[in-house]
Amino acid sequence: MHAATEATIDAVVIGGGAAGLNGALMLARSRRSVVVIDGGTPRNAPADGVHGLLGQEGVPPAELLRRGREEVRGYGGEVISAVPAAPSAEGDPRFTVTLADGSTLRARRLLVATGLRDVLPDVPGLARHWGHGVVHCPYCHGWEVRDEPIGILAVGPASVHHALLFRQLTDDLVYFTRDTVLDEETRARFAARAIRVVDTPVAAVESTGDGRIEGVRLTDGQLVARRVIAVATGMWARTEGLAGLELPMEDLPGGMGRHFATGTAGASPVRGVWVAGNATDPSAQVGASAAAGALSGAHINADLATADTDAALAAAVSATAVG
Structure with missing residues (x-):
């Protein structure tokens, strides 16, 4: 079992692409305990390079992710190669993320950054x-x-x-x-x-x-x-293992795909869960996905800061009452 399973983590990030890693980076730099679950199947893996990303033009996708993982780890975050099997809400909010190997992570907040799957038309020789x-x-x-x-x-x-x-x-x-x-x-x-x-x-x-x-x-x-x-692909958010969260979804026009429905900064209607990147914005390129992940990470940290303050105040009031 991974060392991170021994205590409740501030945030678990499901998805190790640009959105997930940048969200984790923001959280780790805010001194939050964070674990990224990386399934190892990025959308842009077949591409030779990432384009339109200022300062990183043409960088191979695998190299960009390698640097991102290194940066997250440099601030104390963890990145593990695993596949989530069944995240479930427990209130307060608290979440248990069960991995495919049976081990579990407990988290106060979740960032879903699973990306999407491109579906090509069924034309022989195309794929x-x-x-x-x-x-x-x-x-x-x-x-x-x-x-x-x-x-x-x-x-x-x-x-x-x-x-x-x-x-x-x-x-x-x-x-x-x-x-x-x-x-x-x-x-x-x-x-x-x-x-x-x-x-x-x-x-x-x-x-x-x-x-x-x-x-x-x-x-x-x-x-x-x-x-x-x-060819315009069908774009379907990756939902494997996330059914327990009951996150709402929306269809793209013309039956061209489906994505998670979110509000400001990727906040979902499920308390304590944010969604960033292609899982909620199918048209986002790498730069936009990374920016969305950073914004969600910042909002998660702010939410945790409020919760920490509320808990500290409640403890202080309780101590005063007892005294």
């Missing part, structure tokens, strides 16, 4: 290129695929906006409607921007012998040569 030739965010990966022949695999209305953003990055853009509806006004707008529209159904994404994307194979046998595929 193998995820994070490299297959991208979803023009801000995360756009510069790296500039001027390449890009194909947009439509999944719904969100793909129209997607296409306009990627058009900024290349003059050679093809929009594959798949089974989605594209109205005449949108077709006219695409034509004005020299975006080619292909209505023939997509059969597969084909690869070259050296493992790169060759193009999009249509059901009529035609191969539309492409080097990059952009």
Whole structure:
């Protein structure tokens, strides 16, 4: 059993990505006891680098997390490799977090920063290129695929906006409607921007012998040569092991995913629980997720400071009454 299980911890952070680690950093720097539970499956693991993060442009995701863990530990926080199995509220608030190995952690507050899972459309040959030739965010990966022949695999209305953003990055853009509806006004707008529209159904994404994307194979046998595929993913918050908290959730428009519903600074309706990062804000990049984690961490510390003061006052009043 981990040493941290022997006493009640100020805060347990579930999720060791940018949001969770930055929240833990704020708490540890406030001299709070904090344990981060890191399941080891970050959303951006397939990517070569983190982009749009000032001062850390291009840093490999694994390196950024390594530095973050080191910084948290440098202030006395702990990071453990584990998977939560059943966090449950006990009032006051107090929580017991049972890990997959059966050990437990007791905490006064929880920060849920489990991130999300990207779900790709079921197109043969697509998933193998995820994070490299297959991208979803023009801000995360756009510069790296500039001027390449890009194909947009439509999944719904969100793909129209997607296409306009990627058009900024290349003059050679093809929009594959798949089974989605594209109205005449949108077709006219695409034509004005020299975006080619292909209505023939997509059969597969084909690869070259050296493992790169060759193009999009249509059901009529035609191969539309492409080097990059952009697709809006379904974004589903990771909820494994969290059912006991009964945190409310909200659906994304068009059935594109689900996330935790939160208020100011990630506060949830469940007393003592905050949520930060992609688990509650699916569109947040690494910098925004880290900032959200820091804000939640600060609010958790403030909440604990109030609770500590209330407890100290109650103890003082009780001692005076007895005296």
